[in-house]
Amino acid sequence: MIAKKSIKCLVTVILAVLPFFSFAQHGNEHGEEETEFNANDLINGHIGDSHEFHMFDYDGEAYSFYLPVILWTDNGLTIFSSKAFHHDNSGHHVVEKGGHSFVRDTEVIYYTDKYETLTADDKNAFNFDARPLDFSITKNVFSMILSAIILFLLFSAVARSYKKNDKAPKGLASFMEPLITFVRDDIAIPNIGEHKYAKFMPYLLTIFFFIWINNLIGLVPFFPFSSNLTGNIYFTFVLAFITFLVTTFSGNKTYWKHILMPPVPKALYPIMIPIEFIGMLTKPFALMIRLFANITAGHIIILSLVSLIFIFKTPAIAPVSGFFVLFMSALELLVAALQAYVFTLLSALFIGQAVAEDHH
Amino acid sequence: MNLIAPESLVFWTTAIFIIFFFLLKKFAWKPILGAVKGREDSINKALMSAEEARREIQNLKADNERILHEARAEREDMLKDAREIKNKIISDAKDEAQKQSHNMIEAAKSAIESEKKSAMIELKNHVAELSLEIAEKVVRGELSNKDKQLELVESLLGKSSLN
Numbered sequence: 001m002i003a004k005k006s007i008k009c010l011v012t013v014i015l016a017v018l019p020f021f022s023f024a025q026h027g028n029e030h031g032e033e034e035t036e037f038n039a040n041d042l043i044n045g046h047i048g049d050s051h052e053f054h055m056f057d058y059d060g061e062a063y064s065f066y067l068p069v070i071l072w073t074d075n076g077l078t079i080f081s082s083k084a085f086h087h088d089n090s091g092h093h094v095v096e097k098g099g100h101s102f103v104r105d106t107e108v109i110y111y112t113d114k115y116e117t118l119t120a121d122d123k124n125a126f127n128f129d130a131r132p133l134d135f136s137i138t139k140n141v142f143s144m145i146l147s148a149i150i151l152f153l154l155f156s157a158v159a160r161s162y163k164k165n166d167k168a169p170k171g172l173a174s175f176m177e178p179l180i181t182f183v184r185d186d187i188a189i190p191n192i193g194e195h196k197y198a199k200f201m202p203y204l205l206t207i208f209f210f211i212w213i214n215n216l217i218g219l220v221p222f223f224p225f226s227s228n229l230t231g232n233i234y235f236t237f238v239l240a241f242i243t244f245l246v247t248t249f250s251g252n253k254t255y256w257k258h259i260l261m262p263p264v265p266k267a268l269y270p271i272m273i274p275i276e277f278i279g280m281l282t283k284p285f286a287l288m289i290r291l292f293a294n295i296t297a298g299h300i301i302i303l304s305l306v307s308l309i310f311i312f313k314t315p316a317i318a319p320v321s322g323f324f325v326l327f328m329s330a331l332e333l334l335v336a337a338l339q340a341y342v343f344t345l346l347s348a349l350f351i352g353q354a355v356a357e358d359h360h
Numbered sequence: 361m362n363l364i365a366p367e368s369l370v371f372w373t374t375a376i377f378i379i380f381f382f383l384l385k386k387f388a389w390k391p392i393l394g395a396v397k398g399r400e401d402s403i404n405k406a407l408m409s410a411e412e413a414r415r416e417i418q419n420l421k422a423d424n425e426r427i428l429h430e431a432r433a434e435r436e437d438m439l440k441d442a443r444e445i446k447n448k449i450i451s452d453a454k455d456e457a458q459k460q461s462h463n464m465i466e467a468a469k470s471a472i473e474s475e476k477k478s479a480m481i482e483l484k485n486h487v488a489e490l491s492l493e494i495a496e497k498v499v500r501g502e503l504s505n506k507d508k509q510l511e512l513v514e515s516l517l518g519k520s521s522l523n
Contacts, residue, residue: 049368049369108365109365125365125366126366131365133365133367134365134367134368135367135368135371136365136368137372138368138369140369141368141369141372141376144372144373144376145376148376148379148380151380151384152380152384152387152388155384155387155388155389155392156387156388158388158392159387159388159391159392159395162391162392162395162396163391166395166398166399166402176392177392177396180392180393180396181396184393198393201389201393202381202384202385202389202390202393205384205389206377206380206381206385210377210380232369234366234369234370234373235369235373237370238369238370238373238377239373239377242377
């Protein structure tokens, strides 16, 4: 019953966003010449973020799900559909909206007048002079919202089933409960301790399931999934930063004493205290890099294997590629769960270190 | 890698994660963790009370065992007592009977003795009477004439001596 309801909700959501769909003809602005296959561009395009959700190509036309572009310019917010760029990513197609004109180059939106003056080296996402602030709902943001909705429906359904049933869990709850008790008994309690773990359970559960489902979404190769959210370093940065904040703000006297007055001779303090502060930052930094690198690497390997077919220009390599892609996908399924586990485990470990009582 | 503008994903991740976290905390984690904890507690309590009941039953069993044991011992004692009493009664009765019969035999013996004595006396008396009668008759016959009477008396007196 609960599953049926969730499907109904999902269908409703999809129907609600359907007006955003439209089918646009790919602007053949570069003419009809055959371009050389470039595996680098293909892979970068797939593991990166984008303003529209490319679904498939048919008869030389690209069919996409157009997501809203939200720009913060001198004139305030400017919102328009990413359809306006007509799939252009080379700075050729000029869009006039909200009193400004914009161009897009490799998924970065610039002011047209400033873009004209940029050299190739200046064309990057960190050139804040030449571009408006971009708060677009990108492919990754879209998939993050999707995953949040799925998880919320899933777990509120589980929570509801507990209200009706105070005996052994049934259905969905019996599937989810071992995962929840796993996070509690094998991640939170051993690392944080019996007395203090309860406060951090919601956070640990949230990151565990949030990372896991987004890892899985990244493995599904078709719309509305296929984004590479957990392989995006901004996303992992935010999660690691939240873990850093949680760790820092729950740190007790012992934790701070260890950083500010480490148990070494006073003469070493000028060296030790900076090292301790760097240590505070390296832990979440490692979290950020680990998740990003693991997930992105998996995607790159799978895409490279598929690219082999186009590089060798023969279908004969397809069975080999197919076999390896299958193998890698199975491995990635494991990695998806493993990285969610590792991120949660290390977060719990850092929190545990911050709240641990003095043992000296 | 098309990293797009960093502020987009950083902003949305922060916003969505925080909203998502508080929604889930309120509508999912709290009720779920509460229910799981509650159930675990109730299971633990049920197990504990089952253990308690088991222990009580064991105690009860031990008690029963002990009571049974005691009852058996008591029965044993009672049987032993009864056997002793029985033996005593039998031996007492035997003694009594022996004494009784002994007395009776004694009485019979003494009675027989006295009877014999009196019979003897009577017999003596009878023999004396008889001899007197015989003597009288003989004397009467002998003494039909005077000479003979005297002769006889003299011979009789001379020969027989009374025993």
